[in-house]
Amino acid sequence: MPYKLLFVCLGNICRSPSAENIMNHLIDQAGLSESILCDSAGTSSYHIGSPPDQRMNAAAIAKLGIQLCGRARQIEKSDFQDFDMILAMDRDNYDGILALDPTGKDHDKVRLMCEFCTQHTLKEVPDPYYGGVEGFNQVIDLLVDACEGLLQHVTNQQLRA
Ligand code: 4NP
Numbered sequence: 001m002p003y004k005l006l007f008v009c010l011g012n013i014c015r016s017p018s019a020e021n022i023m024n025h026l027i028d029q030a031g032l033s034e035s036i037l038c039d040s041a042g043t044s045s046y047h048i049g050s051p052p053d054q055r056m057n058a059a060a061i062a063k064l065g066i067q068l069c070g071r072a073r074q075i076e077k078s079d080f081q082d083f084d085m086i087l088a089m090d091r092d093n094y095d096g097i098l099a100l101d102p103t104g105k106d107h108d109k110v111r112l113m114c115e116f117c118t119q120h121t122l123k124e125v126p127d128p129y130y131g132g133v134e135g136f137n138q139v140i141d142l143l144v145d146a147c148e149g150l151l152q153h154v155t156n157q158q159l160r161a
Pocket of ligand 1: 009010011012013014015016046047127128129
């Protein structure tokens, strides 16, 4: 059974699709695409069905040469059963995710993405939506760091279990 990761932000058009696509890129490079699967979702319904934000896609292409794929969807309760780990981009997202699990049964599956950063000290991936180009570039830098740490974590802790 592959290990399944779900990346979650507010709109599922900027941060979480970037995390999903960057992680898939690292997983492909590591030859682990049969072992680790990724998806992303938003806590809100604002952008359901929309492709990734063009500004976010432009930053991913400029910095990494990665084209962002996917369509926005909203997180649902069944995601707690379907995924092994749920990565929240910020604390609001974290709280929104836990609100879908009132018993707290799957609390341990939910983590803040920046926990896995080794180069950056920010604790949250800032929402770039209402800001300028620098904010989108910062999202990419943070997510590359976090995704590298997360891949290490998953390969060390889970695949050897
Ligand atoms: P994301 O960014 O949560 O990283 O996808 C946002 C996208 C849309 C909105 C806010 C943040 N919005 O308010 O519509």
